[in-house]
Amino acid sequence: MSNFGIAPPVARVMAGGLADALFETAHRDPALPQIARRDASAPDTWTQVSAAEVRDEVVDLAKGLVASGIRPGNRVAVMARTRYEWTVLGFALWSVGAEIVPIYPTSSRDQVEWILRDAACVGVVVEDEQGVMTVGSVCAQLPLLRHVWQMDDGSLARLVEAGRDVPDATVDSLRRIVMPDSTAVIAYTSGTTGHPRGCALSHRGLASPCDVLLAGWRHTAAAPGQQPAILAFLPFSHVYGLMIQGMCLRGGLLLAHEPELTEEALSAALLSFRPTFLFGVPYVFEKIYKNFLRKAQQAGRGALFERAVRTAQDYALAAERQRLTAGPGPGMDLKLQHAFYEKTVYRKLRAALGGRVRGGCSGGSPLNRDLTLFYAGIGILVHDGYGLTETSGGITAQPVGREKFGTVGRPLPGTEIRVARDGEILVNGPSVFHGYVNDEAGTREALQDGWLATGDIGRLDSEGYLSITGRKKEIIITSGGKGVAPAPLEEQLRMHPLIHQAVVVGDNRPCVGALITLDPEFLAHWRGALSASNTNELLGREAREENALRQEVLRAIAGANSTVSRSESIRVFRILPVPFDLANGMLTPSMKLRRDTIVRQYAAEIEAMYATARAGRQTVQEDLAGWDDSDDVFRRTRPR
Template identity: 70%
Template sequence: MRDVALAPTIAPPLTGGLADSVFDTAERDPTRPVLAHRTDPAATVWRQMTALELRDEVVDLAKGLVAAGISPGRRVALMSRTRHEWTVLSLALWCVGAEVVPIHPASSREQAEWILRDADCVAVVVEDEQAVMTVGTVCAALPRLRHVWQLDAGALPELARQGTVVPYTTVESLRRLVLPDATAAIVYTSGTSGRPQGCALSHRGLAYPCDTLLAGWAHAAAPPGEQPSVLAFLPFSHVYGIMIMLMCVRGGALMAHEPEPTEATLASALRTFRPTYLYGVPSVFERLYKKFLRTAQQAGRGALFERAAQTARDFAAAEERRRLGSGPGPGFDLRLQHALYERTVYRRLRAALGGRVLRGTSGGSSLSRELTLFYEGIGVVINDGYGLTESCGGITMQPLGREKSGTVGRPLPGTVVQVADDGEILVHGPSVFQGYTGDESASRAVLRGGWLATGDIGQVDSEGYLTITGRKKDIIVTSGGTSVAPAPLEQRLRMHPLVHQAVVLGDDRPCVGALITLDPEFLAHWRAALALQGDSPARETREENALREEIARAVASANSAVSRAESIRVYRVLPEPFAAGNGLLTPSLKLRRDAIVRHHAAEIDAMYQARSRAGRGPAEPADRDDPDDVFR
């Protein structure tokens, strides 16, 4: 095995619970704005809450929780979108030593019941009547569930009112009894195959990567002398969202909540809140890029945008070579071109992000090198990091001033990463989880002598940078014995603006294949821009032929990064996207590969049979002119 480690941690050790920082900040800087939210997605003004106001609201809610019988060690589920109440409630629960159990608000009745039962929750907080109905149908089967609190029905003010009989000293005593190694949250995995498992995460485990990142990276999150600000829009039901929330609370950043991250509301929130730091998953940054391109094309400036985007990537790549010591940096002509596009293109793109974003983080899966270079080239450095639920989030991060696109950076100080002989990534450090609730055998399977077996495969270069190549269980082995990691191919397919989703498959098949869905908004724009003339049937035929050519180009681009044996030889475009509603995506929008293969078994069989009927060999390309080979 190969070890990769950085210097010992510089973050101070945790001495209490996660809620302590709320009280510390309120005492040290009571008027500091720490939370912001807006009641109307169309509003341009954000209501801010100071550190003192946050502490008082947390205390009032904590008193209400005590009055309701929530005691240390009890588990309370939060089934809500990313909103102000989620943050305040979680802090109040940690104040009294209770454990938070996040549930994605879009979870089905069966998913909610499983988590509430598996975690043995005594209460659940939901948003609206629809969620009350979802939970209400399973209450009879959950005798331990005593409370269902609805946010939109005034549950929090009512809890605070009930808590007026509880003295402040009771909350203070309970808070001081919380130890760093006590369980803070039971966070469920995505459940890409089988039922999700509850990961027991301690106060220390959750605090460690946050405090380490704050100690080493926080100064780069805003211009000197300014307070960092972060727009929270990803679900708090997953560890990535919780980690961002805790970093803001513990680091004193101003955090705004956006519960409905549609393209329109997210664009509005970015323009009006104007964060200094942007975080998201790769699909968010892909969507932003496609929106930039679509907007430019609609304004008749598509060619200009594409030239500017390529210049941004070239400039960032040259800067990367310079900072890594392998090149002199951008030449005179490239600097001149970059300066021209800075005045005409890049500053407008940054304005669409609010105009103040300096840096950002992408997590959940790897961000393509091309996109990383694009964002750096327009003046927004996006750091690709790595973590998982079982590690309380962060494992690696890009070192400041030594960022390397296409990798997920180096291990955080105090965390050690090993790459096993079979390519699996193993992790050791203070953030490794306590185990799966109620499943000792599964815990033993992934916790090997203190090392967490992540299930991810990757490699480490000579400078200690980690690259993730895929999930161990997702590796495809064709009938010819070729092993293929699907993630890089899928990532490159999604870079084409028309491609929304892609699933690469081929286990026990003669070659690698793919299922593709199209981006509906970009498809509509593309059809309008095509503006073909003639009668309807002929026009539609030419349009479909043009679309096949575009998808063929996307596949060819993806194939250019792999060997011929690993390349996609057959594919089919599906009429509907994979969605959480049809069970093909997890609530965190990860592909349920097994479910997708089962759901589209007929299409997959037809795709390969069509290839077989054509008499193609394993390495020969599919016939792109046969609509039955490509479109369902």
């Protein structure tokens, strides 16, 4: 099939490894601000570190690694949150030809043991004492592991001191023997089922999507004449985080780190660092929107906010039609409404993100189309891209000026995408991985004639735009033989402000059902508003809340059901008291649902949910009978 290229096909010729880019930048423009580091004594203050200063720190740490016996081809694990030291350490390891094995700091003892043993790591860098204890508990089973370094106890400073007598030329010599096709990272998949598998990613593979995106999209990441500033908060233990770091160091973008993913920490970092572009996952963009809505309602401006949202979406939709040559663009009335809300609402929303954000990119899973229209309408064009661990990061992007919301864009130049007869997406290109470590059978299954079988289901339209509809292994087959992709339904459910997570079930069941968790912050706000507005004393407070909550969830389900056929619609549901998270093992570290684990853990609740329906109790469809569509404030009827 033809390749729909959307940027210059060749961004730069790569002759060495990933570390070279930093050294080249430091030589060419030594004073360029490369990393912004938070001041420990003043968390809202950021100190800029130049490219030359970062390079010098990398060289000093690399010499310490050499003095400690780290050699080319050795594998060293890094088990830490997204922080300054991670970046310096990573480039130091690449500078001596070592291979990095990222491990999520929240990984369990068994996961840590498996990865360190499977990758044959000779060293591991942890963040804190908890990390030392986790690794220490499995050291007896890891005879190849020689070093355990802890960031927070001064180990990296001691490494630097140990390398004082190693000549700088030694690091330079080791760096120059690293080839583009050498392995740079062994990235372990999240492991939604069974043990995670290590993907061997080359220096060239990791650099390829970064360089193509920089060539075609760098100018969209900041205002003209302004250095793009990126706040990295996604884990570097995931390939998406590594790609963000790589683009910053390869493209001269200013990189800052935020290790905490809490609402408070992220909000404070956005306000103080003031990024120009946001890289995130759908959960982040959904959460930002819900926080906007909650704060507007708390201030008594909920109705104004909802009108502003509708105007933003209408404006973005008209603009989308215009750039795709399918319409004339926003009319005069819509322009006037948009200008009014720009002064009263939109600029305040942008200010809450630091005031300089002009765009964003969402990855990990598809972003809701209505949400992308909202962001575009308030002046933040969020692109939806697609990639996997096995593809070293992104393989599609939205063409500049031809963005089509609801899709993940077109294949990057040099990358080809096909859709098999069963709907599976196949990929071929320079960023595709070398294979799984210690798993030849798995590698042969994934790579067929150079094409990667992604396991994702999707479709390509006539212009080469790709849409993701689900995971091949996650398709639900009801007892009636109907195949249902759960992801689109779950995405629609999460758009309701009260719903935090949703898992659609129904394998070998008569109909589709859903397990739902609630957003704690919005639930507390909703309960307060409900108590203040309800004067009905005939029912107790708990009964009123339960009835009202059920009606809100039913509205969300009605909105989701409106996007699918009746046979695919959700008929039964359960609200769970505890959200799915890393601590209870229901989420992968990259925030994806562990479906098999959830279904096993909540088997009794699922059985009871369907038993209630079999016993003749009301289903969702019966509850909704007699509703008028106009009653469903969350149902949108925008053209797709």
